[in-house]
Amino acid sequence: MNRDIFEKSALEAAPLLLGKLLCHRTPEGLAAGMIVEAEAYCGPEDDAAHSFGGRRTARTEAMFGPPGHAYVFSIYGMHHCFNVVTAPEGAPQAVLIRALEPAGGTPLMEKRRGLSDPLLLCSGPGKLCQAMAIGRAQYGLDLCGKELFLEEFRDFSPAEICVSPRVNVDYAGTHRDRLWRFFVKDSPYVSKVPRRYTSRVTLASLR
Numbered sequence: 001m002n003r004d005i006f007e008k009s010a011l012e013a014a015p016l017l018l019g020k021l022l023c024h025r026t027p028e029g030l031a032a033g034m035i036v037e038a039e040a041y042c043g044p045e046d047d048a049a050h051s052f053g054g055r056r057t058a059r060t061e062a063m064f065g066p067p068g069h070a071y072v073f074s075i076y077g078m079h080h081c082f083n084v085v086t087a088p089e090g091a092p093q094a095v096l097i098r099a100l101e102p103a104g105g106t107p108l109m110e111k112r113r114g115l116s117d118p119l120l121l122c123s124g125p126g127k128l129c130q131a132m133a134i135g136r137a138q139y140g141l142d143l144c145g146k147e148l149f150l151e152e153f154r155d156f157s158p159a160e161i162c163v164s165p166r167v168n169v170d171y172a173g174t175h176r177d178r179l180w181r182f183f184v185k186d187s188p189y190v191s192k193v194p195r196r197y198t199s200r201v202t203l204a205s206l207r
Contacts, residue, residue: 001143001150006086010093013086015161015203017095019154021103022082024132025147029108033100033122034153037183037190039166041083048172051092060137062140063092070148072139079126082134084150091145094147098167098181098185100128100185101138101189103153124191154199158204160185164197179206 005016015038023032041049050060050073059110062071063085071094073119083094099120102109109121109131122128129135134148141148162178183190187200 001068001152003068003144006084006143007088008086010033010042010086011094011180013084014038014040014095014180015156015158017084017097017150018161018184019156020180021153022097022100022128023104023149023151024134024138026133028133029105031105031108032103032107032151033128033132034103035097035099036101036187037097037099037181038094039098039182041094041096042180043087043091046172046191047175048166048169049093051094054092056092060092063094064090065140068143069110070134070138070143072136074136075126080129080135081125082129082132082138096125097101097128098125099123099183099187099189099191100132101187102131119188123189156184159202161203162193162197163201163203164193164205167191177205 017035017038020035021032044054051063066089067086069085071085074080083096085094087093108118113131121131138148143150162185164181165177166181
């Protein structure tokens with residue numbers, strides 16, 4: 001991966017990450033999936049971001065570090081969520097990867113998830129982390145390294161990328177309705193999307 005994409009703001013980087021391969025090499029083998037859904041979290045001014053107000057804690061420290069590293073956090077004490085740190089160092093922004101289309105190591109993903117339906121393996125941030133074996137041990141890893149990394153794979157045009165509000169951010173005030181969720185149009189691997197946004201509002205239509 002060219003590191004330039006990580007230097008961009010989360011809002012610029014999120015749609016560009018669609019089509020990239022997320023790969024994780026473990027002792028069990030290599031698993032990979034194409035990113036089909038991502039959300040931008042835009043730092044201290046974004047009410048929905050963990051770094052809102054410049055909040056800097058042990059949990060959020062990776063977001064303040066160099067771009068192109070992994071920010072992993074847990075939800076409900078049992079699931080993990082994987083984020084790509086973006087923007088220059090000190091500007092705590094990140095892109096949450098919400099869904100993947102399995103592209104390699106599918107049997108390994110099925111074993112980890114305990115199911116065989118490819119549409120359900122990685123259709124949500126917690127699901128993809130389980131399928132890809134991403135947890136706290138991967139926190140802070142360089143995504144241009146050899147363990148957890150991104151690779152060029154496919155490019156999507158603005159007309160192939162849809163947008164909608166982010167998921168589960170009702171607490172975020174005026175930022176609740178920002179169209180900062182990006183997903184591949186008509187992809188069956190995307191997590192649930194409100195009907196009024198499915199394949200209707202695209203990046204191309206907003207320009």
